[in-house]
Amino acid sequence: EPFIPKIIKVNYIEGSNDQKWSSRDFPWTKKLEANNKKVFGNHSFRPNQREIINATMSGHDVFVLMPTGGGKSLTYQLPALICPGITLVISPLVSLIQDQIMHLLQANIPATFLSGNMEWTEQQEILRELNSDYCKYKLLYVTPEKVAKSDVLLRQLESLNARELLARIVIDEAHCVSQWGHDFRPDYQGLGILKQKFPNTPVLALTATATASVKEDVVQALGLVNCIIFRQSFNRPNLWFSVIPKTKKCLDDIDKFIKENHFDECGIIYCLSRMDCEKVAERLQECGHKAAFYHGSIDPAQRAFVQKQWSKDEINIICATVAFGMGINKPDVRFVIHHSLPKSIEGYHQECGRAGRDGQRSSCVLYYSYSDFIRVKHMISQGVAEQSPFTPGHNRFNVANSGRVLETNTENLLRMVSYCENDVDCRRLLQLVHFGEKFDSAHCKKTCDNCSKIKSFIEKDVTDTAKKLVELVKLTGQQFSSSHILEVFRGSLNQFVKKHRHETLSLHGAGKHLAKSEASRILRHLVIEDFLMEEVKKSDVYGSVSSVLKVNQSKAHNLIIGRQNVVLRFPSAINSTKLSKSDVTPAKGSLMSGKLSPSRNDTPSQPQNEVDLNL
Numbered sequence: 106e107p108f109i110p111k112i113i114k115v116n117y118i119e120g121s122n123d124q125k126w127s128s129r130d131f132p133w134t135k136k137l138e139a140n141n142k143k144v145f146g147n148h149s150f151r152p153n154q155r156e157i158i159n160a161t162m163s164g165h166d167v168f169v170l171m172p173t174g175g176g177k178s179l180t181y182q183l184p185a186l187i188c189p190g191i192t193l194v195i196s197p198l199v200s201l202i203q204d205q206i207m208h209l210l211q212a213n214i215p216a217t218f219l220s221g222n223m224e225w226t227e228q229q230e231i232l233r234e235l236n237s238d239y240c241k242y243k244l245l246y247v248t249p250e251k252v253a254k255s256d257v258l259l260r261q262l263e264s265l266n267a268r269e270l271l272a273r274i275v276i277d278e279a280h281c282v283s284q285w286g287h288d289f290r291p292d293y294q295g296l297g298i299l300k301q302k303f304p305n306t307p308v309l310a311l312t313a314t315a316t317a318s319v320k321e322d323v324v325q326a327l328g329l330v331n332c333i334i335f336r337q338s339f340n341r342p343n344l345w346f347s348v349i350p351k352t353k354k355c356l357d358d359i360d361k362f363i364k365e366n367h368f369d370e371c372g373i374i375y376c377l378s379r380m381d382c383e384k385v386a387e388r389l390q391e392c393g394h395k396a397a398f399y400h401g402s403i404d405p406a407q408r409a410f411v412q413k414q415w416s417k418d419e420i421n422i423i424c425a426t427v428a429f430g431m432g433i434n435k436p437d438v439r440f441v442i443h444h445s446l447p448k449s450i451e452g453y454h455q456e457c458g459r460a461g462r463d464g465q466r467s468s469c470v471l472y473y474s475y476s477d478f479i480r481v482k483h484m485i486s487q488g489v490a491e492q493s494p495f496t497p498g499h500n501r502f503n504v505a506n507s508g509r510v511l512e513t514n515t516e517n518l519l520r521m522v523s524y525c526e527n528d529v530d531c532r533r534l535l536q537l538v539h540f541g542e543k544f545d546s547a548h549c550k551k552t553c554d555n556c557s558k559i560k561s562f563i564e565k566d567v568t569d570t571a572k573k574l575v576e577l578v579k580l581t582g583q584q585f586s587s588s589h590i591l592e593v594f595r596g597s598l599n600q601f602v603k604k605h606r607h608e609t610l611s612l613h614g615a616g617k618h619l620a621k622s623e624a625s626r627i628l629r630h631l632v633i634e635d636f637l638m639e640e641v642k643k644s645d646v647y648g649s650v651s652s653v654l655k656v657n658q659s660k661a662h663n664l665i666i667g668r669q670n671v672v673l674r675f676p677s678a679i680n681s682t683k684l685s686k687s688d689v690t691p692a693k694g695s696l697m698s699g700k701l702s703p704s705r706n707d708t709p710s711q712p713q714n715e716v717d718l719n720l
């Protein structure tokens with residue numbers, strides 16, 4: 106099918122460095138500070154909170170990028186409290202909404218939510234209240250499905266707006282808008298209708314996870330106008346990162362790690378399949394840990410029970426799929442262990458982000474094996490990987506299995522693999538680069554495995570390879586993803602390469618002699634150093650997105666004409682125990698016949714079990 110790429114142009118303004126928003130002279134400043142103390146019990150504002158509130162209360166569209174636990178809720182709950190009218194909040198999960206409303210009601214802030222699951226009479230009652238001139242509610246929560254499917258709600262909002270009572274529209278977890286993100290929710294894409302219908306109502310979009318491409322996607326899909334962006338560093342200095350080779354003794358290693366470093370402390374172990382969760386939990390119980398499992402197919406009562414035990418510290422360790430985590434607000438999670446490979450760097454960052462919210466030192470350990478990569482890849486291609494609780498099953502069939510989304514998912518996975526196989530660069534740097542953030546690895550201060558290795562490095566001049574990679578990007582027309590460029594460079598003869606006749610190019614196979622991980626490091630480095638740029642493309646036909654590599658002419662020119670060299674550090678001893686296979690294509694038979702069977706449990710036969718999204 107034709108894939109017509111179109112470059113997205115988005116207008117926005119950086120707000121983070123604008124002193125204007127830090128001012129304490131806004132008409133509402135006194136009220137703001139008083140209510141922050143009195144109602145919310147906070148002594149002060151956290152970074153960016155005051156600024157965001159001032160910008161949204163000034164009537165601007167605002168996009169907020171703030172790490173998990175940073176305090177995003179306050180930035181709309183406080184304005185909701187002191188502005189006349191009602192704030193509409195779109196949030197992806199009913200359980201999240203209920204949790205928020207419970208907290209609001211405890212603070213005596215009248216809030217409610219509308220859901221299709223409610224008794225009709227109950228809905229009627231809320232609608233009647235919204236219609237009244239003395240409506241008591243300050244916040245109304247709904248899920249995106251409700252906006253997409255309920256005409257009653259839209260009419261109600263129109264009526265509120267006509268009476269000048271629609272104060273603000275808040276889109277929480279805004280990254281769900283983007284297919285490029287790890288939690289794509291089709292119904293979020295329909296939220297653009299809100300800006301169309303209510304062009305004068307300020308929109309506040311919040312997320313903890315957005316790469317440059319996700320951000321552009323969100324701003325465009327929501328139709329935000331001249332929006333102001335607030336962002337802060339995603340570095341979490343109190344988290345210690347490491348990647349450890351996964352062997353048959355992995356569970357012993359985990360047991361030992363916890364006993365030595367975090368005994369009787371609280372942690373999460375993320376597993377790939379439901380069966381893995383149960384096996385890992387059982388094993389840890391045998392080793393004397395207070396562990397339980399949590400995944401999409403245990404019933405809601407049991408789920409609630411496990412969560413409660415966990416929050417009361419009757420259980421320390423939860424072995425879970427990614428279904429566990431959204432809205433988990435435990436401040437003293439001391440470790441997050443990944444028993445298998447996460448599906449994307451964004452997902453990984455988010456999952457690790459659940460550790461150490463109280464700012465105390467916490468560990469993030471990832472057990473990596475190449476065979477897990479094959480396993481995850483298989484699950485992704487079959488559409489059977491456990492999703493975070495957002496993704497309703499039917500959408501997964503319609504959307505997630507379409508070719509381009511599959512490609513995106515595979516690309517995300519490959520990046521995760523290259524993160525794991527990199528045993529040189531700072532883990533923080535590798536993660537933050539993914540969020541478009543520059544990070545000086547000197548600031549890591551040996552808090553990641555790669556930075557703390559006592560290892561000698563040799564500097565290698567890779568200018569020649571770098572030049573060829575840049576030339577190859579040009580030669581193929583600047584329209585392919587980094588994984589494709591790497592395949593051509595290393596001489597792959599797969600279908601896609603042949604389809605585009607890339608096997609006939611002079612540079613096809615020019616990097617044959619390089620290990621996959623080495624070639625990929627060099628390519629990544631070229632992006633980090635701005636010789637190459639990664640750009641989002643959107644297909645007009647399907648509305649889906651992917652990223653392509655482009656050449657940054659001005660910088661690349663110096664490289665090509667020999668005015669600039671590229672030097673990279675490599676470990677000086679050739680490490681033969683390295684996990685990387687020389688090629689991503691598995692050898693015959695290495696699909697681990699039989700071992701894939703646990704994932705069969707994850708067929709999305711009853712995906713609706715995951716969440717009560719049937720609004």
Ligand code: ADP
Nearest residue numbers: 147148149150151172173174175176177178179
């Ligand atoms: P996010 O949505 O960004 O993940 P939340 O809004 O859930 O974060 O806030 C995380 C925690 O931080 C909550 O327990 C909240 O009460 C607390 N918090 C938020 N703002 C402040 C503040 N200014 N002072 C103290 N605690 C705060």
Ligand code: MG
Nearest residue numbers: 174177178277
């Ligand atoms: Mg939040």
Ligand code: ZN
Nearest residue numbers: 531549553556
């Ligand atoms: Zn580091």
